Amino acid sequence: MDWFERERNSLIQFYRRQKVVFVKGKGCWLYDENGKKYLDLVAGIAVVAIGHSNSKFVEKICKQLKNLVHVSNLYYTIPQILLAEKLKEITKMDKFFFCNSGTESVEAALKISRKVTGKKKFVAFENSFHGRTMGALSVTYKEKFRKPFEPLLKPVEFVRFNDVEDLRKKVDDDTAAIIIEPIQGEAGVHPVSREIMEEIFNLKEKHDFLVVFDEVQTGFGRTGKWFGKDHFGFQPDIMTMAKAMGNGFPIGCVGVNESVAEKLEVGEHASTFGGNPLACTASLATIEVIEEQNLVENSAKIGEYFRRKLEEIDFVKEVRGKGLMIGMELDVDAEEVVKKALESGLVINNTDEKTLRLVPPLILSKDEVDFAIEILASMS
Ligand SMILES: Cc1ncc(COP(=O)(O)O)c(C=O)c1O
Numbered sequence: 001m002d003w004f005e006r007e008r009n010s011l012i013q014f015y016r017r018q019k020v021v022f023v024k025g026k027g028c029w030l031y032d033e034n035g036k037k038y039l040d041l042v043a044g045i046a047v048v049a050i051g052h053s054n055s056k057f058v059e060k061i062c063k064q065l066k067n068l069v070h071v072s073n074l075y076y077t078i079p080q081i082l083l084a085e086k087l088k089e090i091t092k093m094d095k096f097f098f099c100n101s102g103t104e105s106v107e108a109a110l111k112i113s114r115k116v117t118g119k120k121k122f123v124a125f126e127n128s129f130h131g132r133t134m135g136a137l138s139v140t141y142k143e144k145f146r147k148p149f150e151p152l153l154k155p156v157e158f159v160r161f162n163d164v165e166d167l168r169k170k171v172d173d174d175t176a177a178i179i180i181e182p183i184q185g186e187a188g189v190h191p192v193s194r195e196i197m198e199e200i201f202n203l204k205e206k207h208d209f210l211v212v213f214d215e216v217q218t219g220f221g222r223t224g225k226w227f228g229k230d231h232f233g234f235q236p237d238i239m240t241m242a243k244a245m246g247n248g249f250p251i252g253c254v255g256v257n258e259s260v261a262e263k264l265e266v267g268e269h270a271s272t273f274g275g276n277p278l279a280c281t282a283s284l285a286t287i288e289v290i291e292e293q294n295l296v297e298n299s300a301k302i303g304e305y306f307r308r309k310l311e312e313i314d315f316v317k318e319v320r321g322k323g324l325m326i327g328m329e330l331d332v333d334a335e336e337v338v339k340k341a342l343e344s345g346l347v348i349n350n351t352d353e354k355t356l357r358l359v360p361p362l363i364l365s366k367d368e369v370d371f372a373i374e375i376l377a378s379m380s
Helices: 003-010 055-067 078-091 102-117 134-138 143-149 164-170 194-207 277-292 295-311 334-343 366-377
Strands: 022-026 029-032 037-040 095-099 121-125 156-159 175-180 210-214 238-241 252-256 316-322 325-330 349-352 355-358
Touching (some): 037 366, 055 277, 078 095, 078 238, 095 102, 102 134, 102 175, 102 238, 102 252, 134 143, 194 210, 277 295, 295 366
Parallel strands (some): 210 238
Antiparallel strands (some): 022 029, 029 037, 238 252, 316 325, 325 355
């Protein structure tokens, strides 16, 4: 029996996987069980920001692994405090809570919003993706994801993407929070307009709700700035993070401003694993490498170069995104392109039949972009 058959026999079939078994990674490259090399432009879906097997990341984790992996949040641990202090600096949020994934960070954001405002209603956007747990799923748009699990949280209203008029109609005095991705990721990389952001903050003055930025995918340099919000200059009340935060080591986080934090009390929310010393060390190492190697700047610069090159490819109709968060519309079958690319040693991802998404490691070089472009252009 090969690995594909063994997987079918032993795992719930929730995933449709590409036919490849990866066993090793180094930098932007992955290796399969036969030693074949692939350029990784998916990076675990916007996760492996500093690349695979970064030596500083590995060393710091190994050292922490030998000292202390886990104690309960009933006690103080140093990496958790150091990480919160570092996040304060780069996010400009005031206080943090650690969890283990993006969906958990959204779950915390929703709970906090209801507690702090005393209101029930959430406003999200069409085509949004915020996760798969019951709360996060309630503010996720896609019918296919929601339907089998209803009833979900109520009330939730979805606003047409980038439609200011529709936003005005759907927000009212019962709104606890508006949740928004600064660039919609799972929908195929669609940036939010400045007009929508401005209107959200205008309406906040009138209706006194909280603004939640879901930065799970857009965080940690992905868009060519530290966070998606930095393209707009607006500071949310609550911010969610995960994905690149631990470079693949599971960690998520919710950041809040001081006026939210002061309304939260002991015992209202918690996590057994959240913020353990190993996960926090992985995250601190990731942020340190992003800073040392100027990866936020590299994301902006290489992203720009990549988008320009992609626009020259025949079957590409439109290229979108910021930094190394790139989406493109094709006039050919995107699934076919993904399959052919894989055979040629290129790992890419499609979000639907016509849309490709590229979210590579932020260490990506110009030569690696050229390698990818050569393969994609040869498919024209
Ligand atoms: C914006 C956003 N929020 C939340 C999530 C859920 O994160 P996780 O898969 O870590 O639960 C994702 C995952 O793709 C996401 O892109």
